[in-house]
Amino acid sequence: MRILHVIASISKVKGGTSQAVLEMVRALQSSGVTAEIATINDSGRNLLDVPLAQKVLYCQVPIYFFPRFSPPLRAIREFAISPPFITWLSQNLHRYDLVHVHALFSLPCTLTMALAQFRDIPYVVSLHGLLCQWSLQQSALKKQIYLHLIERWNLNGSSGLHLNSYLEQSEISKLGLAAPSFILPHGLQISSKYPDAHQKLRYWLNLPSDEPIILFLSRLHPKKGIEILIQALAQLVDQRFTFLIAGSGDPNYENEIYTCLQQSGIGDRTRMLGFIEGEKKDLLLQGADLFALTSYSENFGIAVLEALAAGLPCVVTPGVALSEVIKQQDLGMVPEMNEAAIANAIRTCLLQPEVTKEKGDRARQFIVENYTWDKIAANLVEIYDAIIQNQPLPHRHA
Known part of the structure; x- marks a missing residue:
């Protein structure tokens, strides 16, 4: 053939x-x-x-x-x-x-x-x-x-x-x-476990060892809805976290995202890392606490699949096709596409770290068995x- x-x-x-x-x-x-x-x-x-x-x-x-x-x-x-x-x-x-x-x-x-x-x-x-x-x-x-x-x-x-x-x-x-x-x-090709990913990621970013990390890892494009995610995170003034943006896109759009971060008030809690691949990508996925993708339209969502395979629970919106799998298998949360709902979902995950980790462990096993x-x-x-x-x-x- x-x-x-x-x-x-x-x-x-x-x-x-x-x-x-x-x-x-x-x-x-x-x-x-x-x-x-x-x-x-x-x-x-x-x-x-x-x-x-x-x-x-x-x-x-x-x-x-x-x-x-x-x-x-x-x-x-x-x-x-x-x-x-x-x-x-x-x-x-x-x-x-x-x-x-x-x-x-x-x-x-x-x-x-x-x-x-x-x-x-x-x-x-x-x-x-x-x-x-x-x-x-x-x-x-x-x-x-x-x-x-x-x-x-x-x-x-x-x-x-x-x-x-x-x-x-x-x-x-x-x-x-x-x-x-x-x-x-x-x-998906399942990556090997990265030893001590949680601590190594925080050491790389010069963050406290117990700092909660929320990860956005995807191409920077308007359909990804990152502006809504930024505004949702801006509502979590009472929560401790660092927001990582790993991805690249059109330079003009990247500048728009940077401006949005500064105007939202979370610029000092955000790191724009650019395009990441290889071992550093594995480190991000395995060392973060939560993956977020608030996309308007995602016929599948490869980055979501990678996050789940790394044992990282996800907050995604209904426009992400894998959202149905996440809901059915309880691998994260699927809020509606609005700032308040997204903020509430992320807050719930941050306030319940043990429950959130259980979702991540279940996610990795599910992906290994099916994808x-x-x-x-x-x-x-x-x-x-x-x-x-x-x-x-x-x-x-x-």
Whole structure:
């Protein structure tokens, strides 16, 4: 079984989706599937420094990188245009049994779906939340035109739409797409326990050994609702805590967040750490007391999954798809999307540290049992095989 995965960028600055695709392909390889990625060397304002138009091993994954057309106009760069990619795709697509396309509204993905239809090669599309209501409302006119003129035809021609949650399925159903769909969550590579993470994190940040730490770890983007989280924390004047923001985004938006912190009065209780990865990321997740993500829309929430796997209880809002799992399994709290409700949930967690820790211990065990990549990859291989054999989709929920 030969599977080609196509995504516009696998750069870390593009958020959790890029990392998830790398881990998915790595897990598929471990399960015996010949899986490769074709992508563009796009890295936001920059380009990845990688060999081009040849197969290279990148993060232990075989990847073909192609050069992005990079004019000064940002609106054009965002489409990840790459003529060499188009040429390579037209010459090599026939070598694969199935194509797995990740995301929409970029030229590599759009052309891959169109060419696969033309060549009668089956393809699956992972939507990664891009057709959820909140996402479609951003740059709404451009997306609606793109969707109705081009992507609807591509989506309806797919052998399966990969959704991450029932919440995403509910929102997608309103679009009336003809293609079948299946729900399969992201997986996770479980990190080893970091020795004495609680004390080491506070030593690194020069904080008292008993300082409560609230962690926001995600890409800085307006949909993450961090301004509401800041205003909620500002209501907790009677509580002792340090707020950590680990993530990066557009520099202008980062400045807006900094200004919001200062105006809210919690600037002196907050550390903006920037983009964090590797051992320091593990240290943050395992050494903090509480994870908070008050997102307007999160079709899954990889950062939430990472926090739960680290044994870190979570406060998330209903727009985060994993909120239902958190409520059902009692792995944290799910307040409504308003400042008072969020503040009350965080206060409750801070005032009940033993109960909160129990939720965290339960969270790690639950994730280990249900969300590792080997389990997800096994389900995905079953779906690929059914499509290639022209059989009904297993795990189908539509």
